Amino acid sequence: MAHNVKIASNFRSKFQAISKDTLHWFPGHMNKGMKQMQQKLRSVDCIIEVHDARVPFSGRNADFKYRISGIKPHILVLNKVDTIESKHIPLIKDKIKSEFPHVIFTNCKNHRDKGVSSVFPLAQKLINDSERYNRANEEDFCIMIIGIPNVGKSSLTNALRNKYLHKSGASAVGASPGITRSVLHKIKMCEKPLFYMLDTPGILCPNVDNTESGLRLALCNTIQDHLVGPEIMADYLLYWLNKHERFKYVKALGMSDASDNILEVLAHIAKTEKKLLKIKSTEGYVLKPDINSAAYSMIKKFRNLEFGKIMFDEDLL
Numbered sequence: 001m002a003h004n005v006k007i008a009s010n011f012r013s014k015f016q017a018i019s020k021d022t023l024h025w026f027p028g029h030m031n032k033g034m035k036q037m038q039q040k041l042r043s044v045d046c047i048i049e050v051h052d053a054r055v056p057f058s059g060r061n062a063d064f065k066y067r068i069s070g071i072k073p074h075i076l077v078l079n080k081v082d083t084i085e086s087k088h089i090p091l092i093k094d095k096i097k098s099e100f101p102h103v104i105f106t107n108c109k110n111h112r113d114k115g116v117s118s119v120f121p122l123a124q125k126l127i128n129d130s131e132r133y134n135r136a137n138e139e140d141f142c143i144m145i146i147g148i149p150n151v152g153k154s155s156l157t158n159a160l161r162n163k164y165l166h167k168s169g170a171s172a173v174g175a176s177p178g179i180t181r182s183v184l185h186k187i188k189m190c191e192k193p194l195f196y197m198l199d200t201p202g203i204l205c206p207n208v209d210n211t212e213s214g215l216r217l218a219l220c221n222t223i224q225d226h227l228v229g230p231e232i233m234a235d236y237l238l239y240w241l242n243k244h245e246r247f248k249y250v251k252a253l254g255m256s257d258a259s260d261n262i263l264e265v266l267a268h269i270a271k272t273e274k275k276l277l278k279i280k281s282t283e284g285y286v287l288k289p290d291i292n293s294a295a296y297s298m299i300k301k302f303r304n305l306e307f308g309k310i311m312f313d314e315d316l317l
């Protein structure tokens with residue numbers, strides 16, 4: 001906690017979403033893609049589910065694991081580990097282990113990341129220890145990467161291919177001319193052992209069970225900002241930071257004190273960053289703070305870690 005921050009005694013202890021309709025931003029938790037993924041499962045030996053380490057519990061689609069992937073080995077990769085404090089890693093592992101005994105934390109932006117290096121060795125071990133059913137005679141391993149949008153599925157694919165095949169970029173193999181689209185395309189990921197990945201990562205819909213988890217997911221960029229609204233996202237961020245006494249934002253935004261009033265904070269950002277709207281009035285043009293653009297600026301600063309490393313699901317540990 002920064003000592004020079006005057007803590008207001010009237011910070012909110014609960015986040016009140018403006019309207020009950022807020023949950024309409026979010027799609028249902030089952031979707032068409034699920035069916036397609038289910039059909040592809042027969043050709044897969046292991047599922048690698050990627051999720052964002054800042055929200056290890058929020059938004060994960062448990063249906064997939066329990067209803068669809070079933071008996072296949074299932075590894076949970078919590079990516080973007082560089083955006084959380086390392087003290088949270090063992091706590092998350094401990095909390096999640098009954099559901100996912102195999103969790104790997106990765107930073108796909110680091111070419112020498114130990115987590116990325118451990119993905120295939122673990123997958124190979126789990127596949128060898130498992131019953132391969134219809135794929136028992138195959139010598140290669142086939143994995144399917146799944147996860148909600150923007151958690152780093154492509155980054156992980158590229159990091160793995162880079163590491164093992166020294167290839168940059170793993171542009172998904174499109175349907176070649178003359179080959180029907182129903183043919184399953186595989187991308188080679190590793191030579192020894194021979195690992196393939198189904199050509200497109202499976203995109204799951206985030207499972208949003210309440211407004212707060214929806215807002216956490218939105219702040220982590222897994223739901224498009226404009227669908228949710230930057231102001232409510234900024235307000236939730238402010239609420240969370242104050243509640244957890246993370247006051248780095250005060251200095252980062254050049255404020256004199258912490259505040260729990262989002263309009264005050266956004267007006268301050270608009271003023272200091274000169275985000276102003278020219279509004280025509282009867283007396284000519286007047287300048288007003290551009291609250292929307294200030295909210296985007298605040299969210300961007302959070303994503304650039306200017307407010308510190310935040311693990312939103314702290315309360316669920």
Ligand SMILES: Nc1nc2c(ncn2[C@@H]2O[C@H](COP(=O)(O)OP(=O)(O)OP(=O)(O)O)[C@@H](O)[C@H]2O)c(=O)[nH]1
Pocket residue numbers: 079080081082083106107108109147148149150151152153154155156203
């Ligand atoms: N800080 C950090 N950012 C990452 C990491 N991995 C990926 N990113 C960033 O996260 C964003 C999304 O990465 P992608 O790999 O495109 O994610 P995706 O899951 O393939 O996204 P969709 O295909 O849109 O569902 C990009 O801006 C990446 O640069 C990581 O380990 N740490």
Ligand SMILES: [Mg+2]
Pocket residue numbers: 153154155201
């Ligand atoms: Mg992608």
